Amino acid sequence: MDQPAYSRRGLIWGAGLTAAAGATAGIFAAPAVSGQPLAEPAEPWTYVPPGGSIADSIEKGARAIQLGAGDYPVEEPIVLPHGxxxxxxxxxxxxxxxxEVPAIILVGAAGPAYGVGIVDLAIDCAETAKVGIDLHIVGREGNWYGDNDAVCRLENLWIWGPVNDGVVYRGTDNRSVHSSRVxxxxxxxxxxxxxxxESSTASDCWWIACEATTIRQTGESxxxxxxxxNHFFQxxxxxxxxxxxFRIRGTRNKFTGxxxxxxxxxxxSIEWDMNTFVGCTADTAGMWDVGGEPDSADGFYFADGTGTSIVGCQSFDRGPRGRKEQQRFGFNVPAEMLAQGRLIGHSGWGNTRGLVHER
Structure with missing residues (x-):
């Protein structure tokens, strides 16, 4: 749920920051009299006004940066250091x-980065930036208590129109990164x-209530x-x-709901084995409105199934706008998945060739 500037959460978060300045709790204090300007932000927060340079503030040592309502043009990637x-x-x-920039925000830039937080903002790639946020984290030098994991946080973000990717997670030490409502x-x-x-991967991370759309037919997107x-998706x-x-070419990943x-x-498209799926849904693959053809794509396609389980999932074609069904099979699975009872409690309807295809 989006939070207004003076939300209860914001007030609690900022209470300790502004108390010393004698202002009302919050990163910014509410004006005492209508028409008066807002109080200056309290330390350690640095306020960068719209049109200002975030990179300059970071270069001068700012590590807690509050942005205002407005536009911040990006000509070079913004590199966020530790913390x-x-x-x-x-x-x-x-x-x-x-x-044209490789990314609007860089975290790590192929080096260490610990405890970075990016919260409550919009990133407009304007079909010019290749990537919205690139977390490329390698190394642990400077991590709190020598922690093995990067422990970065992305929360409540809007990312629009990247040439390539919205968010990239890579690097040998890109672990325990949590992304929610992105x-x-x-x-x-x-x-x-x-x-x-395989040599520049991420592991042991979480995605909660994140969503994505794509705009180009490449056969790979x-x-x-x-x-x-070993990731978690909820x-x-x-x-x-x-x-x-979802295209899955990794193992030991968990998908729930x-x-x-x-x-x-x-x-x-589950191309690698040893993943788990609980309460997940496929709704209308082969969809005409994104260029699909009837009877060409499945809700769930499993290339291998010797160590994968799927429980209580649903796969259907809802037949939009009176058109004929488009999704081919609800579940297209290897025979061993059925023989070993690892497709359980599934349901669905409207598939052109049936709910389950055993091959």
Whole structure:
């Protein structure tokens, strides 16, 4: 749920910051008299006004940065060092690419980065920036108590129109990164790219209530491209994707209550084994409105199934706007999954060739 500037959460969060300044609790104090300017932010927060340079503030040592309501043009990537907290006012605070940049925000930049927080702001890639946020974390030097994990946090973010990817998670030390309520719209390739390759992957991270759409048919794109291992996904959604919804090429990942809706190719393309799925949904793969063809894509497609289980999941074609059904099979699975009882409590309807296909 989006939080207003003077929400109860904001007041509690900022109480300790402004008490010393004698102001009302919050990062910014409410004006005592109508028409008076707001009080100056209390330490350790540095206020950067719209149009100001976030990078300059960081270079001068700022590590807790509050943005206002307005636009912040980005000509070069903003690099966030250890512990930096970057906070806006929801979608009212917009970082906008005005030059071609590899990413609007870099965390780690192939080095260590610990405890970075990016909260409550909008990132407009403007079909100019290749990536919205790139977390490329390698190394542990400077981590609190020598922690093994990066422990960064992304929360309540809007990311629009990246040439390639909304958020990228990569690097050998990219672990325990939590992303919640991150919305990526119209990604050119992946909404969320989780693990760049086997040698530059992410592991042991969480995604909660995140969502993504994609805009180009490449045959490879996906709302969520999962290449890492031992991740947790809860209540996430890939929708209006011009290729896949979720494409999974990693192992030991857990998906709970997630959904793929209105995809051109498979809603769920599970290409690697040893993952688990509980209460997940596929809604109308092969969807006409994103370029799909009837009888061409499945709700759930499992390439392998010797160590994968799927429990209480649902796969259906809702037949939008009176058109004929489009989704081919609800569940397209290897025979061993059925023989070993690892497809359990499934349901669905409206699939052109039936609910379950055993091969």
């Amino acid at each position: 930096t907290q970057l906070r806006g006012l929801g979608h009212l605070s917009q970082l906008t690419a005005v030059e 919305r990526v719209r119209q990604a050119g390739r992946f909404g969320f790219l989780i693990g760049e390759s 996906a709302g969520f491209e999962v290449r890492g291992a 209540a996430c959604k890939a929708w209006y994707c011009r290729d896949y919804g 997630c959904e793929a809706q209105d995809t051109r190719l498979h809603g769920w």
